[in-house]
Amino acid sequence: MNTIMKNGPKLKLAPYRKILERKAEEVRHSMSAQKAAQVVSRLDVPSDEGDLSQHHHEEWIFLNRNTIDMKLLREVADALHRIDQGTYGICPECEEPISAKRLDAVPWARYCVTCQEQIAARIADGEIVEFQEADR
Ligand SMILES: [Zn+2]
Structure with a gap:
């Protein structure tokens, strides 16, 4: 495209930045979708013990999945930060x-x-x- 991007030995960062930004967006979307689902399930007040434990189970799955997403999002954000710092890929x-x-x-x-x-x-x-x- 220009002289800077000319086939140097340096890793081309632009495609990775694009992938990482898209991934961050994807994880954020998935997290907000899960949050919305949780809010909806909160509206169903459990009527007996069985429902209650089921409710807790769903909440646990939500939290667990959310933790994984949070971790991934943090790693993606860190990688984007490394691109900015010029330490990406090292x-x-x-x-x-x-x-x-x-x-x-x-x-x-x-x-x-x-x-x-x-x-x-x-x-x-x-x-x-x-x-x-x-x-x-
Ligand atoms: Zn190493």
Whole structure:
């Protein structure tokens, strides 16, 4: 398109930004749709014990799904932030570029496959608790 976009060795960020922005939009939509569904179900006041536990069950599913969406949305937002910062596509663990193949599969990937596997192993060992990559 112009001289800046000329086949440099640098990763082309524009397509990833587009994918990430679309994904963020999609997750936000799904979250608001779930919220709307929950509001509707709240209007049905449970009449007996059975209905009540069913109601709680649905609420639990909602919360659980919402947590996953929240996590994904945060990861997508982080990835967009990294594009702005110019650190997108670079693994913060080994500082090596993340393969385009991996970014195509998981555009919000923070770590390269090797580091991701090491982190996953550390989580499995109970060494770290927090980080886990959301799947689409
Ligand atoms: Zn790495």
